[in-house]
Amino acid sequence: MLDVALIVIAILALLCVIFEDLIHIDKAKTTLLLGTISWLLLFIFSPSISQTEHINDALMTNLTEISTLWLFLVAAMTFVAYLNRKGLIENVMNIVMPKKISLKALLFFTAIFSFCFSSLADNITATLVSIALVLSLGLPLKQTIRFSVLVVFAVNSGGVSLITGDVTTLMIFLQQKVSITELLMLIVPSFVTVMLLAALLSIGITGEVRIKKQRNDIATVDYMIAAIFLATIIFTLVANVMFSIPPVLSFLTGMAVMFMVATLYGKHNDNDPILDYIRYIEFDTLLFFLGVLLLVGMLEHIHALNGFMYLYDSLPVSVANYLMGIVSSLIDNVPLTAALLKAEIAMTTPEWLSFTYAVGVGGSLLVIGSAAGIVAMSKVEGLTFATFLRYSGLLLLTYSVGYTMVLLLANAFF
Template identity: 30%
Template sequence: MHDTMLDLTSTWVGIAVLAVFVIGYYFIATEEKYELNKAKPALFIGTFSFMLIGIYYALNGLSPDPLHEEMRTLIEEIAEIFFFLFVAMTFIETLIERGVFDVLKYKLVSKGYSYKKLFWLTGLLAFFISPVADNLTTALILSTVLFTIDRDNHKFLVPGAINIVVAANAGGAWSPFGDITTLMAWTAQKGEFIDFLFLFVPSIGGWVLTAWLLARFVPAGAPAFDASSEAAPQMRDGGMTVVYLGAATIVIAVLGHQFFHFPAMWGMVFGLALLKLYSFRLTKQKRDSFDIFVNMQKIENDTLLFFFGILSAVGALHYVGFLNYIHDLYGVIGATASNIGVGFLSAIVDNVPVMSAILKASPEMGLDQWMLVTMTAGIGGSLISFGSAAGVGVMGRLRGIYTFGAHMKYAWTILAGYLLSLALWYIQFEILGLY
């Protein structure tokens, strides 16, 4: 935070920004009731909050330089997430268009797997893919697979979607590049690469408990499948090449960040360039042409705008000084209680700015506590549907099915897993000293 920034929490603009955020959050949370897409209130509160701050600065004759600097920093942070999401969604839409998910769905359903077995299989895939592919991309891909399996059975889709979000966030918590928050902690040198791997036991333990509880609500039986009437779908030309390009894009993004300290989105956009060049080559060969720009038209733009709005809104809260109260917790109630609270706050506000605020404050903590806050910030976002990038992405993918209300109905199962993760962390790190 800029040295010349003011504490505006007790001024009219600070109170107004907080009020706008609370009112906007209400409409985001009640999206189903008012049938108001969550991106609309999020975008309004994000942009309007900074308009209010600008008016306050103008009325009081203050230098706008600190505000401009904060907004530039915020734009950079949003752009990194925005373009990362944009490329990930483009790859997913291309995979759908090439028929990759139809083939995968056919292979899963044709084996006669029950709903419960498919529930566990997609959860396991989410937990072990997200440490490499990141939790958002993993959740988007597997929620698409889930939807293609049976798009009408909400009793299967809702627990399955929650399971994927929780598993993706838990899997991302024990990898330096599995989640944005772990990436931030890693690049801030709060732990070495191997240190994060010690969070595996608390992460998988919490997810397994949540999945076990959720599995009780998954319906019996299996998706309808008739081998005589359902012919095996054929993947269109270039489908597997797109899969390989997607995997290569993730590797490039990770390696580019690790060795060149590039933002992760830079490698993703480079992968998008490769995908466009491949589509051009395939079109010239006249085998089975496809246009990436057409696939881009199918991207959930409301999800991208939601992220822009909510991160802007939280940035405004950060600028006027409200997020500074997070720092005060460490001096009042201690590191452990504060870091546990971060998990709950991450679900409400968003784990990225919360983690950013903690890293900027840099309280005196040992490695065990830095690993705890990394875990809670990542896993805690699962407690509310839009508390994590994975949750927001799946809400966009399963629009009208996986909603805030549907998620909160089973939130107690996620809370149980969160508490178990905390207990396992305490036993491993504090009692046994295994880290």
């Protein structure tokens, strides 16, 4: 009976995520509450002392995995929060954007910008910045929605090939299913499909827009911190390949260097303390991940994840991975990825790469399927589940093309 109750709790948590807009309760609150309650029940109804010790060991293992992910995201998001609030990201957009541009060309520019920026920043920050760019253009609603759909797909596609860009990619990497160099192969199919979607969305769109430019005053130390951020990303990739240094250690080191540089250059003062920028990151997202991974760890402990084995036993792995990508548009890709990793399904490198692409990009098919979609829906008035659904056919086509390219390239090289 306890196992049934725990599975019901996990399903309830999933429903709370899906219907977040209807119940008006942040998904971070519901998942964290139900995740902690599920482990409390395991301890309370433990039949013996030896079983309690087993539960405690499982919880400690689960918390270790969560803390590794948490600390990495805290470091990466602190960098981005600092640079964004200082206006450096906005300045970069102003430099690369022309004063006048056609809507078709602007679609491709938006696609490229969202794709590249999401490789460096987390998906939430990349979406916020990209959507802010779209809204600043003052386009009609239909065109704004078209641009927003492109942003969601481009952000999810751009983040999938680097551990700094997508949480699910980071999770798969931390479990040593793929290496950093293997993940870089995903850049080609991801970029091609983003350009394909931009081309399809540009059909029938005409006109030009004028870009209003506003330059922010950037201090020398802010440029130094931007350089430290880029150096940290490069060092993380190189250090892991050459010395097997965990990415979390590299990013924490980079964040520490950022704090020291800001302090030495006089940025640490009562009006603008450098440590305050940790407060500007999306802690609700981090708490959501905590709750989700607690729930998945609980399901793994009670062996409730064996159901995934049936899907992979009854279908070819490539087909099962493709379907998992589609499922990720209904079920958040973080718990989906965590569940499959806990199920310990045996896959080859090409199959893990195809799974990484599927759960990273498949969530774009529905607006509720990814953090990027939910952020876009909250910022763009008129972008709803129904209006986004009109573009799901195009999104499914581009997702399918990208997935096929991943399989072909991965099998050719690995």
